[in-house]
Structure formats: C-alpha cells, structure tokens
Amino acid sequence: MAAPETDFDRRPDPEALLALAEQEKSGKLCVFLGAAPGVGKTYAMLRRARSARDEGIDVVIGLAETHGRRETEELTVGLEVLPRRKAEYKGRTIEEFDIDAALARKPQLIIVDELAHTNAPDSRHPKRWQDVDELLRAGVNVWTALNIQHLESLADIVSKITGVSVRETVPDRVLQEAADVVLVDITPDELLQRLKEGKVYVPETAQRAIQNFFTPRNLTALRELALRRTADRVDDQMVGFLRQGAIEGPWATTERLLACVGPDASSQKVVRIAARLATGLNAPWIALHVARAGDDEQDAESVKQIHDALHLAERLGAQIERISGSDLAGEVLRYARRENITQIVVGRSRASYFGRLFRWSLTDEIVRRSDDVSVQVVMGDGREQATKKRRWFRPGNTHYWTGTSAAILSVALTVCAGYLLDRWLSLSNLSVIFLVPVVLCAAWFGLLPAIMAAVLGFFACDFFFVDPRYQLTIRDPSEFLALVVFLVVAFVTGMLASRVRQHSEFMRTRAEAAQSLFEFSRNLSGAANLEEVLWAAVAQIQKSLDARCVVLIPNADELAPSAAWPPLDELDPGETSAARWTLEKAEPAGWRTGTLPNVRFQFRPLSTTRGVLAVAGVQFRQPNEPLSAQQERTLTALLEQTAIAIDRSMLVGEAVKAAALEENEKLRMTLLSSLSHDLRTPLTSITGAVTSLRQLGEKMSQDDRQDLLASIEEETGRLSRFISNLIEMSRIEAGAVAPRREFVEVGDAVRAAVERSRKVFPDLNVSVSLSQGLPLIKGDVNLLSNVLFNLLDNANKYGGGSAAVYARREGGDVVISVTDEGQGVKPVDLERIFEKFYRGGRVDGRKAGTGLGLSICRGLVGAMGGTIIAQSPAIRRRGTRLVLRFPIPEQPRQGKAA
Known part of the structure; x- marks a missing residue:
C-alpha cells in the first residue's frame, strides 16, 4: 500500500525557487523576436514602451533603429532618448550605444534595439548582447529586438536555407534566460507587400532582397523556426511556473549531453547540433576535447580549430572540459559514465588506410564500446575528411x-x-x-x-x-x-x-609539469610576505609559458601593477579597464575573450572563497594563436596556486593586525584598570580629608587637622607622580625623549635622588655607598635622577622598608645598583617587571603602583645609552637588585668638565 502523500512531497522545486531568486536580483530582459527584418519588432517594442511610460514607468530609449520608417520614428516622440557615443571606424564616424551613459542614468526600463549588433572595436564589449547583459546585472530592465537567424545554434541551418552566411550571432542562453519573449509575426505575403511598399528597405535594396533573401520559401522556413523556438521558450516558462508552485506533473528524466570536439572543421557542426539537442531536451551539456597522450605535434591550424569549437560551445552555454589519454574512445566513455552522460554527440571520423587494418576509427570505437550511452553521429562532408587525411603530407610538416x-x-x-x-x-x-x-x-x-x-x-x-x-x-x-x-x-x-x-x-610532459608546479609550490611556501609571493608567481608563469605576466592587487580605489615580469611600468587605459572588469565581475577579460578582446593581455581573476583577491594578466608571444590544452592546464594550475598563496599571505597579515589590535586592547584595559585604581584611591583620600576639614573645621584638634593636610599633600604628590609617569611613558613611546649628552657626576645624581626620596618616603631607610674617584658619564643629570627616584619608589612599595644605593666602577662601565630586602622576584618575571602595567603584589597581597615605573626607567636609561637589568635574590636569598650600567666615555681634560 502506497504511503499517503504529504505537503512536504508537494513542496516547490528548490532549483526553480533559486532560479527565481536569481532573476529577482537582476534586471528583466524582454526579447521581441521576429522571423526576419521588417516584421515590426521595433514598432511593437516602442508602442509598448509608450504604454509603459503612460503607466508611470521610467522609460528611456538607449538605442532604437527606425531605418527611416516614419511611423516608427513618430513613436519615439515624447520618450527620453540617450545620446549615442561617437566612434571612429575605418576613417568615418559611427554612432554606437553608450553603455556608460545608460548605467549612469539607470532608468527602470531601457530600449536597446538590434541585440545581435557588433560594436565598434574600441567598445568595452565586442557585442551588443554583452552590453545588455551588463545592464541586466546592474538591475536595469531591458527591452530588445532579435531576428531568429541571429541565434548561434541556428546559424548553420539559416545559412543552408537562405544561402546567406550569418555573421552576427547571439548565444542561445540569452533567449533562454529572458524573462519574456514576445513573438512579432506576420505572414510571408504581408512582409513581401511591406517590402514592395518601401516600408522595410529603399526600393532598390528591396528589389534585391526579394530576389535573394526575402523569398516565400525562406520566409516560411524562418517563420517556422521562430514559432518553434518561441513555443519552446513558453514551454520552459510553464514548466518553471509549475515547479515554483509545486503543481504535480510528469517530469522527464534529466538528460545530459556530451559533445566530442576534435581538431577538424566538423567540430563546430557537432557543437551546434549538440546545442540544439540540449535546448530541445532542456538539458545541460558538456563540450569535451580529449588530447592524445604525448601528442605535442598539433599544428597551429588544428589548435585553432579546437579553440574555436570550444569557444563556440562556451558561448552556446556548454561546460568546457579538456582531458588527455592514450585510449581516446576509452577516455570519452569513462568521462561520460563518471558525469552521468546520457547522450554522446560525435562527428563521423574515418581511420586512415593503415589504421583501418589495425583498429577502428574513433567514432566506430565509441559506438562499439558504448553499451549504456546513446551515441549520435554527425555526418561531415568529404572536404573535411580529405583535409584531415592529407595532414601528414603537407610540405611544411x-x-x-x-x-x-x-x-x-x-x-x-x-x-x-x-x-x-x-x-x-x-x-x-x-x-x-x-x-x-x-x-x-x-x-x-x-x-x-x-x-x-x-x-x-x-x-x-x-x-x-x-x-x-x-x-x-x-x-x-x-x-x-x-x-x-x-x-x-x-x-x-x-x-x-x-x-x-x-x-x-606523455609521462615526461607530466613529470615536467609536476616538477614545475612542485618548484612553484616550494617557492610560494618559502615566501615571507605578499610581495615575495607576487614576484615568485610572475617569474614562474613567465618561465613556464614564455609569456609576460602582471599581477594587480586593488588598493583603495586604485588598481595598479604590483608585480610584473618582464618589468612593466603601467598599463594603458584599455588594459586597465579590462583588469577592472575582471576584478568587479570575476570574469576573464582582454585577449580572446568577450570583453575588450583587442588589448594585449588576457586578464583572469585570482579567486578564493573570500572572492576575487587580485587580477593576473598574461601576454603571449604569439597573439594570433590560441592557447594549447597543455598551456591552458599549466596556466590554470599556476593561477590557482597563486590565488591560494595570496590569500594565505593576506590572512597572515590580517592575523598580525588582529594580534596587534588584541594586544592594544589588553593594554587599554590594563590602563583603564590602573587608572581606575590609581586615580580613585588618592582622589578618595583627598575628597575625604577636604570634606572633614570643611564640615568639622574648628571642632577638630590641631593635630588632626595637620594629619588631614599631610594626607592631602601626600596623595596629591602621588597623583602628580602618576600623571608624570604617564606623560613620560608617552614621550618615550613617541620617540620624543632627547636627553642632553653632557658629562654627569654620578654622585650628584645619586644624592639628589636619595634626598628627594627621604622627603617623599620618610619611612624608607636608604643607605648610600659611592666609590672614590668615580669617572664622569655622558647623559642627562635630571633624567638619571628621575630614574633613581623611580627605583627608590619601587623599593618603597616592595622592598620591606629599606634600600641601598651603590655606585662603583667595573672595567669600562660605571655601575649603579639599587637593592631592597623585599620578597624578591621570581626568575621568570625578571624581564616582565620592565613591561608596561606589570605590577607585583605588596607584602599584604594588595596591588600597588601603576606598573609604569620600571618601564619608564628602562626607556630613559636606553635613551642615555645605558642598560638596566634585575637580579633576584639579591642578599640572603631575599630582595631585588636593579643594576644600571653606563659606558665610561673619554674623560674631559681637567678644568673643562661640565
């Protein structure tokens, strides 16, 4: 018994919902499709545009070709028309659609006529449909017009029907991804009548068109193609609506097609037939080229045939794959089974005379060995086969x-x-x-x-x-x-x-490629920073491909070369535009691409999971020859490793910045903690003493008043020393401490510091011992006195109530030491006590001091050219000794001492 159907089983198709969500992010495309010129596509499009304007929609005409038709021109009156961009081409000025002006204006709806038009050479995109694609990605709705003969997959059929070669084509995916397709249709008789009345072309041109292209037979065939393609598009829309609405229906099993691309001219025919089959079956498809292992002898013509066929397949919406192997048929079938291919489309191939004696042709071998995959054989003509047979016997081979x-x-x-x-x-x-x-x-x-x-x-x-x-x-x-x-x-x-x-x-080639990648990986792993990564990358790409390489990394709003080999100062404006396009769109641009193909470099994005990090540009020595399969694999592998290395270097830099920020945050919290304690305590004492004096006044005894005043004076001095330490520390870190370099009498500085400490710390017992005949040192007497006072302040806090100051000569140095009898410092903390905000505990366990005194002492001593270290235990396994060491300079002559 079948399980009852639930609402979950009737849920909408997730892929259909995702496709709908993607469409909502971009603009919507409406294509007015016709069977031939003159059926009224532009007229119908402008009429609907005027209706949309009356409904309050912001409509702009980016480009509308009226071809001098009066009734069509009248429909443009009252609509905003963008000025066209002027371009120089073959000595004359032509007007083109200005995509930059359209993007700047960014209306709700823009009219861009003649979708299959080829732009001027200096345009950003070679084809107008690419301009439309950019507008859609920018969120602008576009209406455009297209004749059925300009679809890429139908170009060969139209050429065979009409005898006219179609040069301007549009990929089928443009029509498939359009939100709406409006069929503008009239009968062949009506179109011929319009042609005779001069509503399509001028009379002389119309007469030639009637005799050649505009024949009833041709127009009927083109009309059938337009009707069928529109019906297919409507069917796709209906299926999408059903899936989005979770409406039941018998869904066909998913088909996957594989087109085999070889070095012969029939490969483009194979690609077009596979594209039509995939469109009819609404199935994804793959264009596959299998190179024979070790076959590095393909001539430039064969490489060009393969590249052109794969490029055509990519424009028709195929996924491109390149593999290699010695058993071509086996590699094709293994790939087909691995990718769940249901149909293989292959051109008919004949083995040579000797080959037929020992093995099947490639087509026969695929058919013979494909037990579970359907194979469709595309018939070629005899000229292609003859050319292939004579390949070995060319005089130039x-x-x-x-x-x-x-x-x-x-x-x-x-x-x-x-x-x-x-x-x-x-x-x-x-x-x-x-x-x-x-x-x-x-x-x-x-x-x-x-x-x-x-x-x-x-x-x-x-x-x-x-x-x-x-x-x-x-x-x-x-x-x-x-x-x-x-x-x-x-x-x-x-x-x-x-x-x-x-x-x-084959193994030698693979080994060389593997060795090259290994060396590159080793160089990248040894790169210490981003600059070394970039230079290693451009050098390796130049060495492996014999091509100039440049890497550009965005910095704020600029995109300039960060590394190039051979060296390159700057890119020209066109190359910069192509590089920026690659950075923003994550798509290849430049040489042999669909965006700015006339520039020298081909730019490719260096992408990771974090997006496009940089752009790599490659300029090959032979610009007229496409990349071979091995060059493509090598370049892709090198760029992928480069992207990973750049990402790693950036992550390391970000980690260092994060660690610095974390350290700064710790210091900030420590400083706030210190301020909250070391400012609040004396302020509390001062506030309490002042309040008592004000409220009690004469009621207090003289001794009590003197005690409160002494407390105020003591806490005020404590605050003054704390603020002085903060200021001194900031000056040291900013490099603003510039001590005077004059001769200093050590004994004077020691006595001044001890005398000051006895006034401030009356409970501290200080003993002094100075050697006879101490030499002079170079420094700043005031700074040295401040250092010794801070050391005595530290001894007062942690030294157990007594301290000893010694000054003596040791070799070429004058040594000053301050020793206390406190608990001492742990060996692991002998260096930490000189860090900012590090504070030891008092004898009673409470925190004391700001943790800046010893850090300030090290900074001031270093500024005067000396050193300071801590030793513990000092005497009788207790206490801490802080030792200052200053080099003895050449002594001044007697009578000239400072």
Missing part, C-alpha cells in the same frame, strides 16, 4: 620529412651492415636485422616512420639478400613466408615501440 629521411637512411645503413655480415658470416637469412631501423624509427619519430622503415626493409631484404638477388622476385616459398612474417613482426614491433614512445613523452 617538418616532422614528416625528418621521419621519412630517418627511415630511408636507417634502412640504407642496415643494408650496408647486412653486406658486411653476409660476407663475414654467410648467414642464410638477414631479415631480422631490418627490425633495428623499425624499432629506432618508432622510438624516435613515431608510428608512420616505423611503418615506412618496415616496408622499405621488406623490399630491401628481398632485393639485396634473397635469391635471385637485385630483383624484386622470390624463388623459394620459404623465403617469401619469412619475409611476410618479418613484415608482420615489424609492423607489430613498430606499433608497440611507437606506443612506448608516446607514453614516455
């Missing part, structure tokens, strides 16, 4: 001529060696020695030279060493059998040796 020469020369040398062996050893059969040139040619030059060596060896052995000699005849049947066996063995040996060669070349 140096590899072919080198292999041929090697086969002829090696067989000739083998014949000479055979003569020598026949004269010295009188062997009955010398055919086996002709395997040597076969193996050598296969190992060094590949399969075809090996086959040539085998055939030449067969005839050479017959001609020179089989009776009757010097004739291509064989008398003995056993000799004929031996030669046939030799030829078979030579063919098999040549194939195996060639395969070993290919595998070794």
Whole structure:
C-alpha cells in the first residue's frame, strides 16, 4: 500500500525557487523576436514602451533603429532618448550605444534595439548582447529586438536555407534566460507587400532582397523556426511556473549531453547540433576535447580549430572540459559514465588506410564500446575528411620529412651492415636485422616512420639478400613466408615501440609539469610576505609559458601593477579597464575573450572563497594563436596556486593586525584598570580629608587637622607622580625623549635622588655607598635622577622598608645598583617587571603602583645609552637588585668638565 502523500512531497522545486531568486536580483530582459527584418519588432517594442511610460514607468530609449520608417520614428516622440557615443571606424564616424551613459542614468526600463549588433572595436564589449547583459546585472530592465537567424545554434541551418552566411550571432542562453519573449509575426505575403511598399528597405535594396533573401520559401522556413523556438521558450516558462508552485506533473528524466570536439572543421557542426539537442531536451551539456597522450605535434591550424569549437560551445552555454589519454574512445566513455552522460554527440571520423587494418576509427570505437550511452553521429562532408587525411603530407610538416629521411637512411645503413655480415658470416637469412631501423624509427619519430622503415626493409631484404638477388622476385616459398612474417613482426614491433614512445613523452610532459608546479609550490611556501609571493608567481608563469605576466592587487580605489615580469611600468587605459572588469565581475577579460578582446593581455581573476583577491594578466608571444590544452592546464594550475598563496599571505597579515589590535586592547584595559585604581584611591583620600576639614573645621584638634593636610599633600604628590609617569611613558613611546649628552657626576645624581626620596618616603631607610674617584658619564643629570627616584619608589612599595644605593666602577662601565630586602622576584618575571602595567603584589597581597615605573626607567636609561637589568635574590636569598650600567666615555681634560 502506497504511503499517503504529504505537503512536504508537494513542496516547490528548490532549483526553480533559486532560479527565481536569481532573476529577482537582476534586471528583466524582454526579447521581441521576429522571423526576419521588417516584421515590426521595433514598432511593437516602442508602442509598448509608450504604454509603459503612460503607466508611470521610467522609460528611456538607449538605442532604437527606425531605418527611416516614419511611423516608427513618430513613436519615439515624447520618450527620453540617450545620446549615442561617437566612434571612429575605418576613417568615418559611427554612432554606437553608450553603455556608460545608460548605467549612469539607470532608468527602470531601457530600449536597446538590434541585440545581435557588433560594436565598434574600441567598445568595452565586442557585442551588443554583452552590453545588455551588463545592464541586466546592474538591475536595469531591458527591452530588445532579435531576428531568429541571429541565434548561434541556428546559424548553420539559416545559412543552408537562405544561402546567406550569418555573421552576427547571439548565444542561445540569452533567449533562454529572458524573462519574456514576445513573438512579432506576420505572414510571408504581408512582409513581401511591406517590402514592395518601401516600408522595410529603399526600393532598390528591396528589389534585391526579394530576389535573394526575402523569398516565400525562406520566409516560411524562418517563420517556422521562430514559432518553434518561441513555443519552446513558453514551454520552459510553464514548466518553471509549475515547479515554483509545486503543481504535480510528469517530469522527464534529466538528460545530459556530451559533445566530442576534435581538431577538424566538423567540430563546430557537432557543437551546434549538440546545442540544439540540449535546448530541445532542456538539458545541460558538456563540450569535451580529449588530447592524445604525448601528442605535442598539433599544428597551429588544428589548435585553432579546437579553440574555436570550444569557444563556440562556451558561448552556446556548454561546460568546457579538456582531458588527455592514450585510449581516446576509452577516455570519452569513462568521462561520460563518471558525469552521468546520457547522450554522446560525435562527428563521423574515418581511420586512415593503415589504421583501418589495425583498429577502428574513433567514432566506430565509441559506438562499439558504448553499451549504456546513446551515441549520435554527425555526418561531415568529404572536404573535411580529405583535409584531415592529407595532414601528414603537407610540405611544411617538418616532422614528416625528418621521419621519412630517418627511415630511408636507417634502412640504407642496415643494408650496408647486412653486406658486411653476409660476407663475414654467410648467414642464410638477414631479415631480422631490418627490425633495428623499425624499432629506432618508432622510438624516435613515431608510428608512420616505423611503418615506412618496415616496408622499405621488406623490399630491401628481398632485393639485396634473397635469391635471385637485385630483383624484386622470390624463388623459394620459404623465403617469401619469412619475409611476410618479418613484415608482420615489424609492423607489430613498430606499433608497440611507437606506443612506448608516446607514453614516455606523455609521462615526461607530466613529470615536467609536476616538477614545475612542485618548484612553484616550494617557492610560494618559502615566501615571507605578499610581495615575495607576487614576484615568485610572475617569474614562474613567465618561465613556464614564455609569456609576460602582471599581477594587480586593488588598493583603495586604485588598481595598479604590483608585480610584473618582464618589468612593466603601467598599463594603458584599455588594459586597465579590462583588469577592472575582471576584478568587479570575476570574469576573464582582454585577449580572446568577450570583453575588450583587442588589448594585449588576457586578464583572469585570482579567486578564493573570500572572492576575487587580485587580477593576473598574461601576454603571449604569439597573439594570433590560441592557447594549447597543455598551456591552458599549466596556466590554470599556476593561477590557482597563486590565488591560494595570496590569500594565505593576506590572512597572515590580517592575523598580525588582529594580534596587534588584541594586544592594544589588553593594554587599554590594563590602563583603564590602573587608572581606575590609581586615580580613585588618592582622589578618595583627598575628597575625604577636604570634606572633614570643611564640615568639622574648628571642632577638630590641631593635630588632626595637620594629619588631614599631610594626607592631602601626600596623595596629591602621588597623583602628580602618576600623571608624570604617564606623560613620560608617552614621550618615550613617541620617540620624543632627547636627553642632553653632557658629562654627569654620578654622585650628584645619586644624592639628589636619595634626598628627594627621604622627603617623599620618610619611612624608607636608604643607605648610600659611592666609590672614590668615580669617572664622569655622558647623559642627562635630571633624567638619571628621575630614574633613581623611580627605583627608590619601587623599593618603597616592595622592598620591606629599606634600600641601598651603590655606585662603583667595573672595567669600562660605571655601575649603579639599587637593592631592597623585599620578597624578591621570581626568575621568570625578571624581564616582565620592565613591561608596561606589570605590577607585583605588596607584602599584604594588595596591588600597588601603576606598573609604569620600571618601564619608564628602562626607556630613559636606553635613551642615555645605558642598560638596566634585575637580579633576584639579591642578599640572603631575599630582595631585588636593579643594576644600571653606563659606558665610561673619554674623560674631559681637567678644568673643562661640565
């Protein structure tokens, strides 16, 4: 018994809801679709625009091509029209749609006519549909017009129907992602009548159009294509509405298509057919190119064919994949099964004459081995196959001529060696020695030279060493059998040796790539900062690809080169615009892309999970040739590692900043804690004493009043010392302490500090011991006196009521020490006591002091060129000794001491 259906089972499709949410973030596109020029697309679009304006919608005409039609021009009256951008092209001035003005104006709705138009070369985008795409991403609703023949997947069909090649095309995804498609349709007879009345073209042009493009047969076929594509689009919309509303319906099993792209011209036909199938099935699809392992001999034309086919597939909405392997059919089928492919679209391929003797063609092999995947074979024409067959025999193919020469020369040398062996050893059969040139040619030059060596060896052995000699005849049947066996063995040996060669070349290439990536990873791991990462990246990319590389990192509103190799001072405005586009849109721009393709560099985003961190630009030495599969893989791997390294360097920098902020926060909290204690305590005492004196006045005895006044004086001095310490510490940290460098009598500074401490700390018992004949030191007598007073202040707080000051000479230094008899300092804290706000405990356990005194002492002593350290225990396993050490300068002559 089936389980009852619940509301959860009828929930909306999450993917449909996500697609709807994505549409809400951007502007909506409405395409007015027609079968041919003149059906009234622009007229219908402007009429609806006027209605939208009357409803209060902000409508602007970015570009509307009226082609001189009076009734169409009248519809533009009363609507705001953006000025067009003027551009120079082939010596004349043309007017183009100004996308920057449209983005600055940013209306609710903008009219941009002729979606398939090609922009002027200096435009930001080569195609107008890319301008529209940018407007949509900016949140602007766009209405545009399109003829059905300009859809990319229908270009070859339209060319076959009409005999006219379609140069300007629009990717199918633009129509698929449009929010609305409005079909503007009239019958072929009506369109021909409009053409005759001059409502489409001028009379001379109209007459030529009727004779060529505008025939009833062509218009009927184009009308059918427009109706079918509109019906498909409406069906997709209905399915989307059903999924979003959780309405039941029989959903078809998801299809996934795979288009196999090769180096022949039929690959573009395969791509277009796969795109049409995917559109009809509403299925995702993948364009796959499988490179033969070790095959690094593809000419520029083959590489261009592959690149153009994959680029076309990308524009048609395919996912692009490149893999390599020795078994091409096996690699295709393994990929198909791994990616859950349901249909494979492959062009018909024929093996060469020798290939048909030993193996299937690629198409036959895929069909034979695809047990669970459907295969659709696209038929090519004979010209493509003939071109493919003649590929090895081009006069410019140096590899072919080198292999041929090697086969002829090696067989000739083998014949000479055979003569020598026949004269010295009188062997009955010398055919086996002709395997040597076969193996050598296969190992060094590949399969075809090996086959040539085998055939030449067969005839050479017959001609020179089989009776009757010097004739291509064989008398003995056993000799004929031996030669046939030799030829078979030579063919098999040549194939195996060639395969070993290919595998070794493939492994060598992989090993070099792996070694390059390993060295790059090691260099990046050793990079200490972001600058070293960037220089390592540009140097490695230049070394691996023989191309100029530049990396740009955004800094505030600027985007300038941070590292480049070979060195580059600055980019031109067009290159800067392409780099900024890559940074903002996270899409490639520049050379061989859809955005500013005329600049020298191709810019790619360096992205991580945190977004686009930087932009890398690469300029190749051969701008007219596309990237090979190996170059693409190498560049992608290097850029991915670079992005990770940049992210790591930035995270390290952010971690350092965070640690500094955390340390500053700790210091701030410590300072606040110190202030709250060290200011509140004396202020409380002063406030209490003043209040008592004011309220009691004459009622208090004279002794009590004197005690309160003494308390006020003591706490005021404490506050004064605390504030002085804060000011002194800020001056030290700011580098504002500039002590006088004059000769100082140490004894005077010690006596001044001790005398001051006896007044401030009457309960502290201080003893002084000064050696006779102490030399002068260089410094500031006031600062030195302040240092010694702070040390005595510290002894008063922690020293147990007594302190001893000693000054003596030790070698080339004058040493001053202040020793107390307190509890002492733990060995681990002997350095910490000089840190800001570090405070030890008093004998009674209460906190005391601000924790700035010793830190100030170290700063002042260092400013005067001396050092200060702490020693504990000092005497009788107790106490702390603070030791100041100053170098003894050259003493002044007698009578000139300061």
